[in-house]
Amino acid sequence: MSFRKRLLVLLLLVLLAAALNALFAPAIVAHGVRLWIVWAARQEGLSAEMEKVEAPFWRAVTIRNLRLTSAGGATREIFFLAPNVVVDINFRGRILNRDESFLRSITVERLQGKVHVAPGSAPVRKLNWRQLANLVPENFRIGNFDLDATTGTTAVSFRGVLLSASAVESGKFFARRLSVTAPLLRQTFTNLRGATSWEGARLTIAGIPLVERLDLEALTFDLSRLARRRLGIDLHLDAYGGSLRASFQGRASEKFAIDVAGSAANISLTQLSKAFGFLEPVTGAVRASKFTFRGHPGEFLDATASIWMEATDFAWRARRADSVMLGATYYDRRLDLDQLYVRQRQNELTINGELLWPKQPSNWAQLPFRGLLNATIPDLNGFAQLFGATTGDFTGALLAHGNFDALDPEAHGQIKLEGKGVKFRGVTVDSLGAALQLKGTEITLENLEARHAEDFLRANGSIDLAAAHRFSGRLAGALNDLGAYAPLLPAAWRSSTIAGGATFDWRGDGTLAAHSGTMQFFAHGLRLPVAPLRLPLDVTLEGSYSPQDVFFRTFRIANDRVSLGGFLMLRSNFVELQALQLTLDGTPRVSGTLFLPLSFNRWRLSRSWLAAFDAAQKFDVDLAVDHRDLGGLAQALGEESVATGVLDGRLAAFGPLRTLQLTTEWRLEDFGSIARDNSIDFQGRYSGGRAEGEGTAMFGVSAPLTWRASLPLRLEKSHLADGTVLDPAGPASGAIECPALFLETLPNELRPAAGHGLLVGDFSFSGSLGAPAITGSAQLFGAHFRPPAPWPELSGVSAQVRFGNNAVEIDSLRAEIDAIPTSWRGRLAFTPSTFGLVLEPRDEVIELAGLPEPGANLSGVRILGQGSSTAEPRLLEARVRGRIGDAAGSLTINTRNSEEAVAQTTLFVRPRTIAGSPLLLRILVPNEPTLGRPGDAALPR
Numbered sequence: 001m002s003f004r005k006r007l008l009v010l011l012l013l014v015l016l017a018a019a020l021n022a023l024f025a026p027a028i029v030a031h032g033v034r035l036w037i038v039w040a041a042r043q044e045g046l047s048a049e050m051e052k053v054e055a056p057f058w059r060a061v062t063i064r065n066l067r068l069t070s071a072g073g074a075t076r077e078i079f080f081l082a083p084n085v086v087v088d089i090n091f092r093g094r095i096l097n098r099d100e101s102f103l104r105s106i107t108v109e110r111l112q113g114k115v116h117v118a119p120g121s122a123p124v125r126k127l128n129w130r131q132l133a134n135l136v137p138e139n140f141r142i143g144n145f146d147l148d149a150t151t152g153t154t155a156v157s158f159r160g161v162l163l164s165a166s167a168v169e170s171g172k173f174f175a176r177r178l179s180v181t182a183p184l185l186r187q188t189f190t191n192l193r194g195a196t197s198w199e200g201a202r203l204t205i206a207g208i209p210l211v212e213r214l215d216l217e218a219l220t221f222d223l224s225r226l227a228r229r230r231l232g233i234d235l236h237l238d239a240y241g242g243s244l245r246a247s248f249q250g251r252a253s254e255k256f257a258i259d260v261a262g263s264a265a266n267i268s269l270t271q272l273s274k275a276f277g278f279l280e281p282v283t284g285a286v287r288a289s290k291f292t293f294r295g296h297p298g299e300f301l302d303a304t305a306s307i308w309m310e311a312t313d314f315a316w317r318a319r320r321a322d323s324v325m326l327g328a329t330y331y332d333r334r335l336d337l338d339q340l341y342v343r344q345r346q347n348e349l350t351i352n353g354e355l356l357w358p359k360q361p362s363n364w365a366q367l368p369f370r371g372l373l374n375a376t377i378p379d380l381n382g383f384a385q386l387f388g389a390t391t392g393d394f395t396g397a398l399l400a401h402g403n404f405d406a407l408d409p410e411a412h413g414q415i416k417l418e419g420k421g422v423k424f425r426g427v428t429v430d431s432l433g434a435a436l437q438l439k440g441t442e443i444t445l446e447n448l449e450a451r452h453a454e455d456f457l458r459a460n461g462s463i464d465l466a467a468a469h470r471f472s473g474r475l476a477g478a479l480n481d482l483g484a485y486a487p488l489l490p491a492a493w494r495s496s497t498i499a500g501g502a503t504f505d506w507r508g509d510g511t512l513a514a515h516s517g518t519m520q521f522f523a524h525g526l527r528l529p530v531a532p533l534r535l536p537l538d539v540t541l542e543g544s545y546s547p548q549d550v551f552f553r554t555f556r557i558a559n560d561r562v563s564l565g566g567f568l569m570l571r572s573n574f575v576e577l578q579a580l581q582l583t584l585d586g587t588p589r590v591s592g593t594l595f596l597p598l599s600f601n602r603w604r605l606s607r608s609w610l611a612a613f614d615a616a617q618k619f620d621v622d623l624a625v626d627h628r629d630l631g632g633l634a635q636a637l638g639e640e641s642v643a644t645g646v647l648d649g650r651l652a653a654f655g656p657l658r659t660l661q662l663t664t665e666w667r668l669e670d671f672g673s674i675a676r677d678n679s680i681d682f683q684g685r686y687s688g689g690r691a692e693g694e695g696t697a698m699f700g701v702s703a704p705l706t707w708r709a710s711l712p713l714r715l716e717k718s719h720l721a722d723g724t725v726l727d728p729a730g731p732a733s734g735a736i737e738c739p740a741l742f743l744e745t746l747p748n749e750l751r752p753a754a755g756h757g758l759l760v761g762d763f764s765f766s767g768s769l770g771a772p773a774i775t776g777s778a779q780l781f782g783a784h785f786r787p788p789a790p791w792p793e794l795s796g797v798s799a800q801v802r803f804g805n806n807a808v809e810i811d812s813l814r815a816e817i818d819a820i821p822t823s824w825r826g827r828l829a830f831t832p833s834t835f836g837l838v839l840e841p842r843d844e845v846i847e848l849a850g851l852p853e854p855g856a857n858l859s860g861v862r863i864l865g866q867g868s869s870t871a872e873p874r875l876l877e878a879r880v881r882g883r884i885g886d887a888a889g890s891l892t893i894n895t896r897n898s899e900e901a902v903a904q905t906t907l908f909v910r911p912r913t914i915a916g917s918p919l920l921l922r923i924l925v926p927n928e929p930t931l932g933r934p935g936d937a938a939l940p941r
Contacts, residue, residue: 029055029089033063043128046078047071060088060105077116082108090138103137113147129252133226136201139166155181165198172196173205185278200224213240214275229253239275242266242286255296264289269314284314301357305330318385320344333357337371347383350374354407370407373415375400380422396422396429404438413438425487428452441465445473455479472509478502482526496529500536508545516546535559535638548572561585561636570600573614580623584636589628595620597656615717619660621653643749645671657715662686672747676700689713689730700745709734711769728770735764736776743783757783763803776803788887790860790909790916792817801828812842820863820923822846830884837880846875848895850920851905858891858907859916866923873897875921887911893919 030053041048051065063085070078088104145161160176173196179188194208194216201224208216215238222232229252237244246262267286274281287310295303306329314321322345327338333356340351353371377383377398384394402415419432434448444462451457461473479485480501486494501524508517523539537559543552549571556565566580575596582590597617603609631644649666665683670676677700684693694708712730719725744756761778783797797815801808808828815822826839849864849872873895882889889909896902907919 029061033061033087033089037063037066040128040131041068042071043131045071060086062086076118077114079112079114081112083110084108101136101138102134105139105141106137107140108142109144111142111145113145115147115149117151129229130227133223136223136226139198140164141171153183163196165196165203167198170195170197173208184280187275201226211275213271214238240268240271242268255299257296258293260291260293262291269311280317282314282316284311286311301333303330304332318391319388320382321386333359342386344379344382344386346376346378348374348376349383353404356407368407370405372403373400380419393425394423396420398422402436406438411438411440427485427487452484453480455484469512470510471512471515474505474507476505478504493529497527497534498529500524500526502526514547516544518544531639532557532637535636543568559636562633572601573597573599573617575600582628584629584633588626589633590623590625592623593620594623610717610721613657613717613720615657618656619653621651623651625649625666643671644673645669657717660686660715672749676745676747678745678747686713686715689715689727699747700742702741702745703739705736705738705741707734707736726769729768731767732769732772733764733766735762737762738778753785753787755783755785757781757797759783761801774803777801778803788911790858790918792861792863795819796821810839813839817861818863818865820865822863822923834883835881838877839880840877841875845924847872847922847924848875848893848920849922850918851893851895852907852917852919854905854907856907857910857913857916858919860918861921862918863921863923866925869924871898872922873903876902882909891919 033055034050034053037050038048047069049065049067049069050063052063054062054064064083066080066082066085068078068080070076086105086107088106090102090104141164143162143164145158145163147156147158147161149156157177157179158175159178160174162172162174164171164173173192173194175189175192177188177190178192180186189210192208192210194205197204197206202220202222204218204220205216206218210216217236217238218234219236220232220234222230222234225232231250233248235244235246235248242265244262244264244267246260249259251257251259264286265288267289269285270281270283273283289307289309291305291307291309293303293305295305308327309325311324312322314324321342323341323343325339325341328340329336329338335355335357337351337353337355340349342349351371351373353369355371356368375398377400380394380396380398381389381392383398385391397420399418399420400415402413404413404415405411406413415436417432417434417436419429422429422432429450429452431449431451435446437444437446442462442464445460448459449456455478457475457477459473459475461471463469463471478501482500482502483498486498489498503520503522505520506517507519508515510516519541521539521541523537525536526533526539527536528534537557540554540556541552542554543550545551549569551570552568554565555568555577556563558564561584563583564581567578569576569578575594575598577594580590580592580594581588595618597614597619598609599612599614603612606612625647628647629645630647631641634641646669647666648669649664651662651664653660653662655661663685666681668680669678671678671680678698680695680697682693682695684691686692689712690710691713692708692710695706697705699705710731710733712727712732713725714727715725738759738761741759742756743751743759748754758781759778760781761776763774763776763778765772765774767773778801780797780799780801783794783799785794785797787794794815794817797813799813800811802811803809807830810824810826810828813824813826815824822844823842824839825842826837828838829836847867847870851873852858874897875893876896877894879892879894880889881892887909888911890906891909892904892906894902894904910916
């Protein structure tokens with residue numbers, strides 16, 4: 001083939017390729033851009049959606065309705081929406097030169113964004129730095145940008161932001177509003193204007209006046225080294241004649257490291273706090289400051305840092321200082337404190353020294369350090385306020401001086417402390433002094449003494465900083481009147497009656513791993529606002545302790561009427577009280593031994609008896625109660641009696657919880673706030689997972705009331721924790737026999753609504769607790785009840801009920817409400833914690849003369865009397881629901897109107913709610929025509 005023909009074929013092939021490229025390139029580019037955006041977003045934990053991608057031949061790509069959201073299950077909420085994004089891709093330049101920008105320009109006319117990071121969110125995944133570098137364009141423009149960024153404590157909002165930058169001309173920055181809300185900061189800036197420079201992938205925003213005399217001279221973002229995982233930020237701020245400069249350099253490798261350097265000069269804290277909207281103003285000035293940091297933010301101890309600062313006339317809240325100078329350097333786990341100087345009027349504090357921080361934090365007691373302390377504090381109140389104390393808490397003067405040197409091969413040093421006229425919350429310390437000595441590896445506390453009138457507190461001791469940390473010490477004191485120290489107690493106790501005196505003496509020695517000691521505590525006339533210390537009591541505690549146990553050979557609490565004493569031992573997995581004896585008015589009433597598998601230390605840390613319980617340890621309980629007057633004991637301790645009567649009984653238990661053997665018998669006489677001729681006898685036993693009990697109760701002239709029960713129990717720690725001690729599938733049985741019980745003979749604490757009448761019946765169940773077979777019946781004659789509001793008073797109550805189908809069937813209930821006779825039938829169902837009562841009229845037709853609005857609080861139920869038929873709705877059914885022992889509940893009324901339409905209204909019983917509406921009923925006379933008469937319709941189940 002000749003050269004001309006070959007050249008012609010080549011030209012034809014080139015033309016064909018160009019034609020195919022023009023034909024298929026738009027579709028290929030559009031599809032490729034869509035796939036790349038979805039893939040790149042997924043790499044960052046985001047989900048990308050877009051309506052359409054347009055890629056005309058040799059023209060910019062347009063992306064319609066681009067939406068970026070957080071992927072499912074993400075711990076941070078991210079949302080961005082851009083209706084129109086125009087991207088000019090530099091394919092040719094990128095192919096011919098790898099240094100060329102992949103994107104010529106990006107234009108976003110409208111952009112909305114929201115970022116929310118919840119507290120405790122998981123760490124953000126690593127960024128793809130090279131991908132970010134590829135997305136840096138030669139020119140960009142973002143118009144009308146809105147962004148809300150929030151964390152658990154801070155919220156930042158941008159509105160109406162315009163940002164443009166070009167490599168060949170200056171750009172623009174405008175923000176209609178920028179607001180920041182933080183715990184200590186709240187400020188809004190409006191109509192911010194500035195210029196931008198975009199050169200070498202460095203964006204500079206400059207010349208923005210924030211407020212009067214506060215200008216952002218320059219804020220530079222260095223994106224030129226993103227491919228090498230580096231990011232730089234520089235800040236230059238002119239503030240009221242002063243300046244603040246800061247430089248931030250971030251480096252991403254296995255861990256993200258930062259380099260920070262900055263300086264400040266002649267900064268007015270007063271004007272700066274106003275400009276930035278600090279909620280609590282700060283006054284003073286920073287004359288000069290320099291600071292640096294280099295390292296990983298999460299590993300400060302392995303970083304390098306330095307700070308030098310001089311501040312004058314500082315004030316924040318009650319914290320005030322005339323001058324503060326700080327100079328410190330940290331490197332190679334060494335802290336050099338060149339100077340910390342604080343001057344506050346006549347108060348002066350100077351500290352300098354150095355500290356070597358070990359690799360192992362467990363060696364804190366052997367920290368190599370050297371330091372010098374000088375403090376002259378004639379105004380202790382002002383100086384304490386500087387460190388956060390409440391105004392007026394402290395008064396007096398304090399002197400401290402000394403030096404320590406633990407870097408020297410033979411460590412040495414001393415610090416002496418002396419207080420003069422020191423007061424804390426009004427409690428005067430007449431004299432205060434202490435001395436601390438360091439010699440070798442031993443620190444000695446000498447002559448620590450505080451005195452108030454005749455009261456004193458003394459302490460001395462020593463500790464070896466070597467590995468075993470051997471120590472010895474003594475703490476002793478005497479307080480004649482605890483009431484004088486009430487201001488030092490918790491706030492809830494300060495207004496209560498506190499009295500009595502106490503002496504104490506503690507001695508101990510050993511090592512932190514194995515130590516022992518003795519303790520003595522004597523209190524006379526002790527009164528504290530906690531049970532059972534409201535009346536004056538004498539307390540005596542004498543004992544010893546070791547890592548294994550605490551043993552009180554003398555344990556006694558007593559006053560003129562009551563005394564409790566014995567031998568008390570606390571070990572890691574049990575509490576034992578031997579020779580226990582409780583006397584009342586000089587006569588022993590309770591005696592025995594208690595061995596309980598409870599860890600006092602675990603209870604102290606968790607405040608949970610279940611967590612403190614050791615299921616593998618054995619119980620050993622032998623307790624006898626002899627004619628104990630329940631009300632008399634409460635009165636002797638100055639407490640209100642929750643139960644009265646005379647109690648006799650015995651309790652014996654042995655073995656671990658799983659195989660516990662327990663027997664008990666009790667007799668309670670004259671139970672109730674009003675003494676009556678009554679007695680309650682009970683015998684119980686537990687063994688092999690079954691609890692059995694039986695009892696008899698005698699109330700005045702009533703016939704004996706007897707009961708018996710046999711229940712399956714699962715006494716295991718796991719069942720105690722989840723409340724499933726009762727086994728619903730195990731066999732269970734029980735019975736109650738009530739030949740004739742006159743309600744007025746019951747103690748007030750057991751009388752329902754202080755009623756009277758005669759109750760006759762019997763009740764039994766068998767099978768299992770989950771599906772019991774219940775049988776029995778009961779009758780009530782001539783009863784009278786006064787229940788609390790909103791329920792009405794009932795008189796002349798007679799009822800006949802049957803037990804069956806796991807509920808109580810009320811065959812007949814007759815009562816007078818507001819002296820109007822009524823008759824009902826119904827059904828009562830209940831669980832161990834809730835109940836539901838259904839009632840419907842039996843012989844009468846009841847009209848609703850006044851029905852509150854649905855959801856209203858019920859203030860009362862009344863029957864207005866008898867009347868003729870009207871168009872008011874008629875009562876079909878009333879349902880009362882609630883929790884056993886709780887006065888709150890609900891009442892649901894089902895009614896039928898003259899048009900045979902059925903309606904339902906639910907009212908609530910809220911005892912603490914003042915406002916309420918009454919439910920008004922009227923009985924229709926029998927000879928009137930009725931609508932919606934319930935007749936003998938069956939009750940719903």
